[in-house]
Amino acid sequence: MNTPLPLRFVMSAPGVAELPASPAEIAVVGRSNVGKSSLLNALAHRKDLAKVSGKPGKTRLLNLFETDGGTIVDLPGYGYAKVSATERTAWQRRMQRYLVEREPLALTLLLVDGEVGPTGLDKEMLAWLRANEVAFRIVATKHDKVRSSKRERRRRDLASGCEVAPAEVVWVSAEKGVGIDRLRTLVRDTLTGR
Template sequence: MKGPLQLRFVTSADRLEGLPPTRAELAVVGRSNVGKSSLLNALANQTRLAHTSKTPGRTRLLNAFVVDEADLGRDATLVDCPGYGFAKAPKQMRGGWQRMIEGYLLGREELVAILVLVDGEIGPTPLDVQMVEWLRHHERPHVVIATKHDKVKASVRDRRKRDLAAGLDLEPSDVVWVSAAKNVNIDHLRRLVREWLAP
């Protein structure tokens, strides 16, 4: 079993054209404060690879990371997208973020999968539903990752898993549940990432 993903930050861009060339790429999207940066840090077993913050909306650019592993050709990448939803920023700026993300998700031909992070503690919000429906409409490959598994009481986890999946018109087995804080299913997600990015 392989260990942590070898991720290395390379650049931040405010548009698709500013990203580095790549053979295969994964995008990470989700509501502000869903735990995108924490999950990236957990995948790489680093604490400061991606900046975390208690203030939603701090990620405002497309942040690109190289997956620096020889068997993946060292030409695969992962992009952390700005969170959608609440952010302490002017409405005009938030609109610019939306156009940037949509332009990237539709225009990046090398995208092999989009990881849609949903807060497992609270379930899918209307914005999460809107994102998944938008990806389906545009036929973009995606998978739902439910974060904060550890925040859901054990007594209600089975019901929460069913309800979260149903809220996104999915089967429970379609959703990957993880916890960056408690390292739940992180190895499994690492394997999936490597499979998606394999040459």
């Protein structure tokens, strides 16, 4: 195992204007319940860094974590139905403003549930990222939930659904540690400009 990322929670901000300066930044986006908090905890090898909730839609602000070389921002999950349409639209605007306006943003990690594959909302998000020329990498979560006999086909299908090559998708399991080292290396290299 390579060294855990020394992540430290800094603040929750209602919008991009309230975030402090950063030398380089990575954003984490994905559908509600895709496992963003669990993944941040796995990267730091801690259980209590990001709050994991049984209820999706808990992340409503931009949550900023500091690490070597820069910062990571956990954005509100999209697609959660149990809030008003007005609130959902406000979350979406906040996220899109951040992704377009944040100067130090170097990479966006788009988390896709590896068990179910890209949903319509994931594909919308991908199209939006491409249209706005936001650099991204796809991270497929819940690797451990995909049966080993179906993994190779799922890898191909998920990559095809996201219109990327299978090698471009980083498969991870926060629970089992699969792919976490590879993702830590990607984060470090992005933030330190290697």
